[in-house]
Amino acid sequence: MKYQRIAGVVAGIVAFAGITGTALAATTPAHDLVAKPHADTTLKADLDKILSDPRLAKATSDVDVRTAAGASLYASSAVDSPVRPASNAKLFTTTTALDLLGTSYRFSTTVGSVAPVSGSTLRGDLVLRGTGDPTVSAADYDTLAAGIASRGIKTISGKLLADDTYFDSQRWNPHWDDSDKPFAYASEISALTVATDSVDDTGAVQVTISPAAQGKPAAIALSSDTGYVKVSNKATTGAAGSANTIAVDRPAGANTVVVTGSIPAGGAAVVKLRTVEDPALYVASIFRAALAKHGVSVTGQTAHGTAAAGSKVLATKQSAPLSDILTPYLKLSNNGIADILTKTIGKRVSGTGSWAAGTAAIKQHITALGVNTTALSLYDGSGLSDDDRASAHGVADLLVKVRSKSWFPTFYAALPIAGQPDPLVGGTLAARMAGTKAAGNVHAKTGTLTGATSLSGYVTGPDGQVDVFSILLNNYVTPTPTDLQDRIAVRLATGSAATSSLLHAPAPTKRSGSGKEIEPSWAKAA
Known part of the structure; x- marks a missing residue:
């Protein structure tokens, strides 16, 4: 099953939470905790120094x-300033979705018709x-197609209609x-939409470029190569050991x-x-x-079209519950899932699956x-969006x-x-704070855009x-100061500035094809 390993990972973490002080405290309701002041007289001086x-x-x-109960331990002078949160915005989206949709929420995809057979x-x-x-996934659409064929249907005399009207028609955010x-x-x-890979990157096609014989055009393969996406192959195969200069673009429009x-x-x-x-x-392609593969023409x-009232459902696919989807979504900072949840929240609250309705409901x-x-x-x-503020x-x-x-342990x-x-x-955070007391301890959401980083x-x-x-x-001035974030987290984990001072500024952040700073998990897309 697609989420079997993910579910095992989450179950292991939650089980771990029951037997260790670190995670046990984190699953204790806030109202059961006492806001005890820390006996940490150097915290302010240490954090001020890091931020200098x-x-x-x-x-x-x-x-x-x-x-954990909300008592202030440290606040910078800019603590109330509206700044770009980058992917920390997902914290607002996720917690709203968990409250309003619930951990057991499932998405559905159906095939139906009002036409007689x-x-x-x-x-x-x-x-x-x-x-x-x-x-x-594409395999799931294949299963839906097999379900139609299993009804003895071999010919559709009308059109194949793609109904995405559950959300509004604004697919690109202005x-x-x-x-x-x-x-x-x-x-x-x-x-x-379709999940292109096992971690639910949606609305995309996977492009694989392989070498051929030297001097020959490179070989290019697309996932779900249906003809909907065309390829203009201008890539060549160079000599063994030569530089790899492959670039992949999709011109607008x-x-x-x-x-x-x-x-x-x-x-x-590549x-x-x-x-x-x-x-x-x-998806319709x-x-x-x-x-066609299953003998249905x-x-x-x-x-585009809309399912008519009274349509008979001929095949259906339900997603894993939201509790399972959270893992690839938050671990890898999946933007597509975040904005799908935003529109779903809007649909649930106001009946309109739009960004405007969703973000208003979140706030x-x-x-x-x-x-x-x-x-x-x-x-x-x-x-x-660079216009977001928090x-x-x-x-x-x-x-x-x-x-x-109640859903906090899952989150x-x-x-x-x-x-x-x-x-x-x-x-x-896989490569951050390793070998320190923050490793295996800090659970946090990252965020990176050009000139904005969050933890x-x-x-x-x-x-x-x-x-x-x-x-x-x-x-800030580059390199991106994720090391300063790490130093603060390590300082909080250890109670000492000595260990945190060993962390150094990172190498330049991986960038997208447009030269922007991006989350590490987005690099494969770029």
């Missing part, structure tokens, strides 16, 4: 540290309808940078992948993800090909929890409040865990008390 790094001289350093012919249109499932359009971390959001450069003979294949325009029609064209819900939302302004649920005060408030929730386990190399455990979550100190922290840094 020259890279932050003209930056906004928004930092808040609390006890006569013999082996369905005399009308066949409708493929989605509700935003980010987990449904608050995103257009230069991000080719990359899977900024894929279009549709109620009918066209579903054409352009591959250029050279790949060395005998070298490893694998990239590139977005598709109108994911619903791409995948489903149409699957129907469609006479009419493929088009309303977070405010009702008692979180300070003065600085909160969201235009998406992922934090990809404060460390608000994030820390949220992290304190949600500790009393806590799904956060990236410092220094744990397994990508579905450590996630975006917010939970850490257990040497006294066994859980601390909540939020570190939002904007407009």
Whole structure:
């Protein structure tokens, strides 16, 4: 099963939480904890020193540290400042989804029709309808097609309609940078989409470039090669040991992948993800090909459409529960899932599956929890927009409040865990704080965009008390000061500035094809 390993990882973390002081305290409801002041007289001086790094001289350093019950331990002068949260925005989206949708929430994808079946012919249109499932794969669409064939249907006399009307028709967020359009971390959001890989990157096609004989064109393969996405192959095979200069682009307005450069003979294949325009029609092309594979022909064209009232469901696919989806989503900071959840929240609250409805519902819900939302302004649920704003005060408030929730252990386990190399455990923190007392201890959400980096979550100190922290840094000088975030987290884990001072500035952040700073887990998309 797709989520068997992920479920095992989460179960292991939750079980671990029951037998260790670190995670046990983190699963204790906030109202059962006493806001005991730490006997830590040097904390302010130590954190002030870390934040005096020259890279932050003209930056906004928004930092808040609390006890698990919310008592303040440290607050920077900019703690209430509205800054770009980057992927820390997902904390607001996720906690709202867990409250309003629930851990057992499942997405559904259906195939239906109002048309009658006569013999082996369905005399009308066949409708493929989605509700935003980010987990449904090409293999799942094949299973749906097999379900149609199993009914004895061999011919569809009408059209194949792709129904993505569960969400609105605004698939690209106008608050995103257009230069991000080719990359899977900024894929279009549709109620009918396909998971390109095992960690639910949606709305994209996988492009694999392999070497041929020297001097020959490189070999290119697409996942789900249905003809919907075209390939312009300008790549060649260079001499063995030569430089790999492969570049993959998808020009705006066209579903054409352009591959250029050279790949060395005998070298490893290059694998990239590139977005598709109108994911619903791409999915319909995948489903149409699957129907043909199972002996079902469609006479009419493929088009957008809407399932009519009274449609009979002929085949259906349900996703894993939200509790399982959280792991690849939060560990790897999956933007597509965040914005699918945002539109789903909007649909649940107001009946409109849009960014505007979803973000309004998120802010309303977070405010009702008692979180300070003065600085909160969201235009998406992922934090990809440079127009999003939040404060460390608000994030820390949220992290304190949600500790009393019944779903908190699931949420806590799904956060990236410092220094744990397994990508579905450590996630975006897999390579950070390794070998320190923060490793295996810090559960926190990362965030990185050009000029904005964030780290917010939970850490257990040497006294066994859980601390909540939020570190939002904007407009700094490179290299990206993730090491300063790590030093703060290690300082909280150890109670000593000595260990944290051993952490050094990182190498330059991996960048996208447009030259932007991005989350580490997004690099494969770029």
